[in-house]
Amino acid sequence: xxxxxxxxxxxxxxxxxxxxxxxxxxxxxxxxxxxxxxxxxxxxxxxxxxxxxxxxxxxxxxxxxxxxxxxxxxxxxxxxxxxxxxxxxxxxxxxxxxxxxxxxxxxxxxxxxxxxxxxxxxxxxxxxxxxxxxxxxxxxxxxxxxxxxxxxxxxx
Amino acid sequence: xxxxxxxxxxxxxxxxxxxxxxxxxxxxxxxxxxxxxxxxxxxxxxxxxxxxxxxxxxxxxxxxxxxxxxxxxxxxxxxxxxxxxxxxxxxxxxxxxxxxxxxxxxxxxxxxxxxxxxxxxxxxxxxxxxxxxxxxxxxxxxxxxxxxxxxxxxxxxxxxxxxxxxxxxxxxxxxxxxxxxxxxxxxxxxxxxxxxxxxxxxxxxxxxxxxxxxxxxxxxxxxxxxxxxxxxxxxxxxxxxxxxxxxxxxxxxxxxxxxxxxxxxxxxxxxxxxxxxxxxxxxx
Ligand SMILES: Cc1cc2nc3c(=O)[nH]c(=O)nc-3n(C[C@H](O)[C@H](O)[C@H](O)COP(=O)(O)OP(=O)(O)OC[C@H]3O[C@@H](n4cnc5c(N)ncnc54)[C@H](O)[C@@H]3O)c2cc1C
Ligand code: FES
Ligand code: FES
Numbered sequence: 393x394x395x396x397x398x399x400x401x402x403x404x405x406x407x408x409x410x411x412x413x414x415x416x417x418x419x420x421x422x423x424x425x426x427x428x429x430x431x432x433x434x435x436x437x438x439x440x441x442x443x444x445x446x447x448x449x450x451x452x453x454x455x456x457x458x459x460x461x462x463x464x465x466x467x468x469x470x471x472x473x474x475x476x477x478x479x480x481x482x483x484x485x486x487x488x489x490x491x492x493x494x495x496x497x498x499x500x501x502x503x504x505x506x507x508x509x510x511x512x513x514x515x516x517x518x519x520x521x522x523x524x525x526x527x528x529x530x531x532x533x534x535x536x537x538x539x540x541x542x543x544x545x546x547x548x
Numbered sequence: 549x550x551x552x553x554x555x556x557x558x559x560x561x562x563x564x565x566x567x568x569x570x571x572x573x574x575x576x577x578x579x580x581x582x583x584x585x586x587x588x589x590x591x592x593x594x595x596x597x598x599x600x601x602x603x604x605x606x607x608x609x610x611x612x613x614x615x616x617x618x619x620x621x622x623x624x625x626x627x628x629x630x631x632x633x634x635x636x637x638x639x640x641x642x643x644x645x646x647x648x649x650x651x652x653x654x655x656x657x658x659x660x661x662x663x664x665x666x667x668x669x670x671x672x673x674x675x676x677x678x679x680x681x682x683x684x685x686x687x688x689x690x691x692x693x694x695x696x697x698x699x700x701x702x703x704x705x706x707x708x709x710x711x712x713x714x715x716x717x718x719x720x721x722x723x724x725x726x727x728x729x730x731x732x733x734x735x736x737x738x739x740x741x742x743x744x745x746x747x748x749x750x751x752x753x754x755x756x757x758x759x760x761x762x763x764x765x766x767x768x769x770x771x772x773x774x775x776x777x778x779x780x781x782x783x784x785x786x787x788x789x790x791x792x793x794x795x796x797x798x799x800x801x802x803x804x805x806x807x808x809x810x811x812x813x814x815x816x817x818x819x820x821x822x823x824x825x826x827x828x829x830x831x832x
Contacts, residue, residue, distance in 0.1 A: 412598070524652060
């Protein structure tokens with residue numbers, strides 16, 4: 393039976409009807425139209441679906457829409473402000489850390505979360521943050537470089 | 549796509565327990581969902597009702613109660629790993645919790661779910677065993693206390709009756725010096741379940757006669773394993789080459805890793821367990 397849930401996504405409030413077996417990822421993409429988070433594996437392994445629930449990064453393919461009733465969700469769309477991309481996104485472009493781009497929203501969300509927890513992350517912190525994020529294209533090196541480079545934008 | 553089910557959330561153990569009893573195998577508890585959703589997706593679990601317990605008060609957080617630490621079943625792996633009491637008194641558990649999945653998984657994965665899922669290599673269970681953890685199990689009829697070591701019955705099978713919910717994990721703060729370590733090997737450096745994990749705890753490490761050793765190992769038996777025979781043998785012993793040779797023999801006799809594991813051969817697991825045991829003889 394469908395249930396009504398209220399949630400805030402990227403600062404806007406929504407009240408929607410969802411089936412209990414719809415994942416948060418499905419709700420975001422198919423009901424609300426936030427197609428930034430991607431479905432790669434659907435079982436928590438690849439990180440492409442990463443979003444924040446109340447500022448904590450999670451794999452949205454493993455969360456049900458009904459579980460986030462009353463929660464505050466941030467997707468990759470919410471990282472840019474006034475149509476300006478965030479420093480991390482800029483660092484990804486600078487370093488050529490995007491090829492097909494499928495993994496990118498999840499990678500950026502993970503690195504952004506790292507910077508909110510650790511002010512000056514080292515390479516080990518970056519690799520730990522990307523532990524559950526798979527990329528089929530770049531070979532990761534440019535992504536790690538971008539994550540380091542993002543420091544410059546954060547200091548400002 | 550997930551197969552259809554109904555979702556119901558409770559805010560008391562009593563109500564959840566009554567519902568679970570009424571619906572038997574049709575109802576399944578949902579905590580962080582990192583095992584449950586994966587199993588539903590793989591059609592290994594086909595619940596009619598998912599019973600969300602995250603609204604129940606008293607199942608969350610970590611409290612110090614004089615000489616005890618009480619961990620709520622719904623406490624996430626990240627909360628466990630970052631907790632100051634856990635870091636101070638139970639560092640082996642901190643390390644185990646921090647190796648579970650990745651940062652995003654740990655924001656959802658609960659310690660109660662890790663225990664109740666019944667995996668023989670659960671990364672918080674192996675450390676909890678060497679700390680002699682106890683679990684409090686609750687239902688609408690009351691509560692019972694059980695040694696965690698007695699909680700496991702087989703792969704995916706735990707000692708929970710109809711309508712029973714794991715409420716708390718109890719750890720006694722050691723009032724004697726301890727030294728311990730968590731060990732883990734997996735196929736890749738990235739996120740992967742343990743091919744083998746192991747915890748060793750030594751009480752009174754600096755006094756040979758008062759020494760007590762506790763050892764637990766994951767992925768070498770149908771349940772997370774405490775190696776009591778080896779613990780008894782090592783307690784009060786000087787850690788010499790001769791003792792190591794004998795200890796190795798006892799260890800290997802106690803391991804029974806299954807053939808055909810996707811992660812590692814029995815031979816490899818045994819070699820790794822012996823290698824980790826050697827830490828005792830090098831570092832203590
Ligand atoms: C990508 C990925 C990586 C992972 N890596 C690891 C790893 O490295 N190490 C590891 O140990 N595990 C790992 N896991 C497994 C899983 O994340 C953990 O076992 C986790 O702790 C389960 O907790 P949960 O809250 O998500 O449980 P859920 O999925 O909600 O529940 C698990 C089981 O326990 C039952 N249950 C939950 N809470 C209670 C309770 N309080 N009382 C009674 N029954 C209860 C549920 O009914 C269910 O059967 C991984 C999973 C994924 C998807
Ligand atoms: S789609 Fe969620 S982790 Fe891969
Ligand atoms: S850029 Fe293609 S998957 Fe990472």
